[in-house]
Amino acid sequence: MGKIVIVDYGMGNVTSVQNALTILNIDSKISKCPIEISHAKAAILPGVGAFHAAMENIVKLGILDALNELVINKKRPFLGICLGLQLIAEDSVESIYTKGFGWIKGNVYKIPAETNLPVPHVGWNNVLESRENIILSGINDASHFYFDHSYYLDCPEQYIVANSNYGNKFVAAVQKDNIFAVQFHPEKSQRSGLRLLRNFSNFVENY
């Protein structure tokens, strides 16, 4: 079987993710080729920027079909990061209404202005586990991860494995079977982030 593929759709710091995996001695390949993606051992989908622009690129490049094949049909492990968490939802109410992958029920909204806190939510914040989960194994509630986003995902409780707090409580990590996704950036969260990536890699190896 192939390697862990870091999906490159032109929006996301794929290099940072690969750098982090390299530090952990985990093999990975950055790719935008649908065939490589649909035959990967697992996929990581990073992302920063606008939801609708991302979906446009992902659909246009044939990547949505490839990811559906890999993750929904073949049920290979998947890790979405930041925008990658939001994309797997049903839709986003960003400036232009856009449909997401629809892998989990849920919608993406802007962090409300009523919180009176500066937006984007940027910096290190605690991630509180709401149910025991393999992706956060060995990472306790005192751990911090780096966040940098203006939108958040609202989804059913059953998928939520961790929350964070910025004015209001919001979803920090989800899991649905082989699908994992996090709002924060593990590739930029020093040791906590490396531990999480190691957990994902272990999951992939033992899958």
Next chain:
Amino acid sequence: MIKTRIIAVVLVKDGIAVQSIGFKKYLPIGSPLIAIKFLDSWGVDEIVVLHMDGNNPTTAEVNAYAKNCNVPLSIGGGINDIDKVKAIIHSGADKVIINSALITKPHIVTETATMFGSQSIIASIDAYLSDDGKYSAKYNSGYKYSNYTALDLAQHAQELGAGEILLNSINNDGSKNGYDLALLKLALDKLDIPVIICGGVGHPKHMFEAINLGVSGVAAANFFHFSEHSVITVKKYLTNQIENKIRLDSYANYEGFNFFPNGRINKLVDNELESLRFHYIPEEKI
């Protein structure tokens, strides 16, 4: 709860990391790569690398910085067109810092925000306090006056789509007398996006003063080069002063240590040091 970021700024002049005093005098430190590596290993929250004299950082340089950096990396240095932004972000940077281009080519902010999102741009404002008590925005390494006040330029950058503001005090730069808190208060009142303050740190208590005002990040350039473990000792000092505002999760955390009045860690008594001689600390392998 979100923590205030402790941010290290690495100033690079002709490939060498330097200290800056008043934006006019520069003293050499050494290799920027070594600086980044150490700051990262000391648990810094974010790293900013600024190339001076409008010298664009090359893709090779950014690549090298990024490889050694496990925290968000922001790059600045004469960035004034979208191709430079693309090259820098594709080389491994998370954010770009736009300074002089705010005056000369402001559309770059909107272009970058559209392509990479607002969170990828930090607008850097160099504020100069003149004798009449007004804060002007200068640019070109502080040599030229713009037509903006510092606060107006920051607001303009926010409207153009910048995700954060890096507010530098030219007067306080290298002074070791603390941040310009008056300037910071004005910025926090006026802006809706996160603010990072920089310029003048000489003692950890200076950072404490800014954190108390609710700033998103406290930055320093020269200060972190003065001592070993500088980031860790500063974080320890700050966690002693204020609860739940600082991330301190490096293995070395100076628990139980005291501070000198100058803000540096006091050494342990001799018999404690003797007992540490045979203390084995295994390295954590993730």
